[in-house]
Structure formats: structure tokens, C-alpha cells
Amino acid sequence: MDDLCAPTAADTADPSRSLEQARALDPERYVGSDALAFDQREILSRGWQVVAPASALSGPGDHIVREIGGVPILLVRNAAGRLNGFLNICRHRAGPLALCDGKGAKRLRCAYHGWAYDLDGQLRTAPEMQSADGFDVSGIALERIEVEVWGGMVFARIRSGPSLDEVMTGMDGMVDPASLAALSHHHARTYDVACNWKIYVDNYLEGYHLPFVHPDLTQIVSYPDYKTELARFWSLQRSPIDAETDAYAAGEALYFFIYPNTMLNILPGRMQTNRVVANGPDACHVEFDFYYAPGEADRAEADDAFSDRVQDEDRMICEHVQKGLASGAYQPGRLSPDQEAGVWHWHNLLRDAYAACG
Known part of the structure; x- marks a missing residue:
């Protein structure tokens, strides 16, 4: 376990850790029981998460x-x-x-x-x-x-770390917590994925894969207008929604990631929250909760069907990535400064946790 507290060669390959020089996280962070035990104790236990x-x-x-x-x-x-x-x-x-x-x-x-x-x-x-x-x-x-x-959601943690106010700093300038609290919880679902929990987060944090993995979603959110914004403990991906569908109303999609494992997907008339729960070194489940504004709950059935398709696509690619990372043949690749700023931001938060645990 002590080895996991020290930065790896890939973690320290560029001292500035600049986005333009960034590489992906070392694969050893995604594989084995020691890596999972560290994540549970030093990252997930300390992190505020929606429950x-x-x-x-x-x-x-x-x-x-x-x-x-x-x-x-x-x-x-x-x-x-x-x-x-x-x-x-x-x-x-x-x-x-x-x-x-x-x-x-x-x-x-x-x-x-x-x-x-x-x-x-x-x-x-x-x-x-x-x-x-x-x-x-x-x-x-x-x-x-x-x-x-x-925002009408219960957050919890079991070990000490930054306060929730510190973690959420700046979010109330992007979205009104009172407006979120006014949404009504409708239902919950859980998706199981055979990959390390961090792979699922990696995948969430970029729209780079949308044209290749999510052809239906790419018809709704505007990939050329996809933007990422970064704060200390959260990041935001935003995109216009070009076309109204049974599941989506036209407007703007706001995808917030709150370190270490919470997502708030805020769209016109509704919100979907996700919590990624580590079940094993190569297994996780994702807890989904669906909230709607008055008059919008009739989208729930279409919302579920569309969510199932997107999650099936994400599950497929995440499980293949798990095999690649566990193969012993992968060396961390370069990140796209234009499309993977959220991944870079998240990986640096993880690197901070690895460096601080000693």
C-alpha cells in the first residue's frame, strides 16, 4: 500500500502538469485490490457525494x-x-x-x-x-x-476533508440551488459496469467519444459547441441541445462533475444525478436519480429508454478500456487539450490525493 502513496513515473512525467503536456493516469491506479483499498480509504471516504x-x-x-x-x-x-x-x-x-x-x-x-x-x-x-x-x-x-x-439533495462523507461549501464554491453562480430543490424526485435506477470506478468517471468527463460511442446523443447535444469549464473541486461540460425529443427539451445541457464521484446532469425541466460506487477493482455501479419540474415528468419513460441506450454504450466501451488498462501493454497516452480538460483536471485531483496520503 505504501507504494500507492508515491507518485508514479507517469504521474510526474511533466512537472508542470500542464494541459498541453498532459498524459493519462498510470494504469496501475485502475488495477488490483491495493489500488481499490487506497481509493476507498483516501478518496471516496473523504469525498462529499450525493446519496x-x-x-x-x-x-x-x-x-x-x-x-x-x-x-x-x-x-x-x-x-x-x-x-x-x-x-x-x-x-x-x-x-x-x-x-x-x-x-x-x-x-x-x-x-x-x-x-x-x-x-x-x-x-x-x-x-x-x-x-x-x-x-x-x-x-x-x-x-x-x-x-x-x-439543492434538495443529501450529501455525505465519512472522513474529514474540505467542507461542502468549499467543494461547491462557484456552482451557485452557474446554477441556482433553490431551483434544483424545487424539482421533484421521480425515480431511481442503478447500472452495473464491469470496470474500475475511475474508468467510468474518465468516460463521463469528456465529449471526445460522443461521435464514436453515442451516435444518438450526438444528434441531440451539439458536439462542435461542447465546452468544459474548471473549478477547484468540480468541472462543467456544457452544450446546447439542438433538437427537442421525447426525452430532452431544447435548451442547454449542463453536466457537472463534483469530485470524487458525483455527477449532476441538469437539462431544461429536469435533473439526473449519478453516484459512482466502487464494488471491486474492476466493478462499479452507478446510482441514478431522476428529478423533474412540474409538468415534465411525462418525459420519464422516454428518459429511461434513452438512458438505457447511452449506458449500454458507455458500459461497452468502459469494459473494453478496463481490459486494455489491465493488460500490462498500455502506456499512458497524451490527452487532447481541446477535448479532455475535464479528464486532466480530475487526474490531477487524484494525483494530489496519491501525493498527500503519505
Whole structure:
């Protein structure tokens, strides 16, 4: 693991790391259990990421279960309306406090041995512990994680890093969080992809592949007008939508990437959020949530069908790239300054994480 904390030759090949000289990330970052363990601990666990619509946690006892960096988490609204985040790990023997999303829970009860906590994470009862010397429920509570709400979406993380305000700096000048919060969550879907999670992010961050991988999408978004803008912890790809379809209204498409694994795809009348979750060294799944403005939800069926086609195309190319990176035959290639600025920006954030972990 220590080797993964040191920059590789490819990471340091150009000291300036300028866009005009940039090369892709070293393939060793995409392959093997050590690379995955590093990503989970030092990148995904520290990064703010969208985990649910705020509407899923609107009432007391409403709760969701997810994972961040391979660690089970639980978010729950308490009786006073406070949103709490915890590790979904009982302090007894690591059982789960909840097995699935739910509504109106009065307490959090471990599914393994029945230890019960209130909605603020304080242990209240522990069956069969009367004879344990010095055992006191008042000194036992669930481990907390950080939770914030932005634009009607719940963000969470389990390890320290830059604040959410710092991460999102400048985004409110590009898009109004209140207007996003006014959208209604409609449904969620999950796509499985047999590639390292970073390959999926790489693919998202450039429109270079659109004419070759997404012929239908290229008929909707204007590839010649595709632009990338960069901030400290996020990037934006934007393009006019030339033609109205059943899935897309005419206007402008804004594709935000928020480090390390969140995408906000904002289009006229709707938003789609993505969270890329690492399942293994060469496996990930992508959680999609679909939001619509009033009167726009009738696009949902066409939206799903079009999303399926695009995701099938992305899955195909990402899985082939995984094989190429794992082959041992690939050396990092040059990036296109015109088309891959978002990839370059993201790779440099990853390089910063590799350099800082020691």
C-alpha cells in the first residue's frame, strides 16, 4: 500500500502538469485490490457525494442505507427534524441497524442481536447484557458521519476533508440551488459496469467519444459547441441541445462533475444525478436519480429508454478500456487539450490525493 502513496513515473512525467503536456493516469491506479483499498480509504471516504434526494428523508424516522468507500452508512431524520448520519454498524458486533430504506422508524434496532438506539444514535437497550460488569448504555452511541443538504439533495462523507461549501464554491453562480430543490424526485435506477470506478468517471468527463460511442446523443447535444469549464473541486461540460425529443427539451445541457464521484446532469425541466460506487477493482455501479419540474415528468419513460441506450454504450466501451488498462501493454497516452480538460483536471485531483496520503 505504501507504494500507492508515491507518485508514479507517469504521474510526474511533466512537472508542470500542464494541459498541453498532459498524459493519462498510470494504469496501475485502475488495477488490483491495493489500488481499490487506497481509493476507498483516501478518496471516496473523504469525498462529499450525493446519496439521496432530501425528499426521501422528509419525516421523523425516515431513513436510507448506503455505502461510502465500502463502509455501510445510515441516514435518519429524528423527531425534531434533524438529519443524522451514522455508520450502519452496531457497537456490539458490527451488525446492521437497518437493512433497507424505510419510513417512520421509532428506533434503530440491530438486526443481529437486538441492541436498540434512538434516532440520535444513543444506545437505549441491550438484551442479555445485565451480567456484563460495568456495562452502561449511556456511554455507547453510534459513530456519526457528516451530512449536508444542497439543492434538495443529501450529501455525505465519512472522513474529514474540505467542507461542502468549499467543494461547491462557484456552482451557485452557474446554477441556482433553490431551483434544483424545487424539482421533484421521480425515480431511481442503478447500472452495473464491469470496470474500475475511475474508468467510468474518465468516460463521463469528456465529449471526445460522443461521435464514436453515442451516435444518438450526438444528434441531440451539439458536439462542435461542447465546452468544459474548471473549478477547484468540480468541472462543467456544457452544450446546447439542438433538437427537442421525447426525452430532452431544447435548451442547454449542463453536466457537472463534483469530485470524487458525483455527477449532476441538469437539462431544461429536469435533473439526473449519478453516484459512482466502487464494488471491486474492476466493478462499479452507478446510482441514478431522476428529478423533474412540474409538468415534465411525462418525459420519464422516454428518459429511461434513452438512458438505457447511452449506458449500454458507455458500459461497452468502459469494459473494453478496463481490459486494455489491465493488460500490462498500455502506456499512458497524451490527452487532447481541446477535448479532455475535464479528464486532466480530475487526474490531477487524484494525483494530489496519491501525493498527500503519505
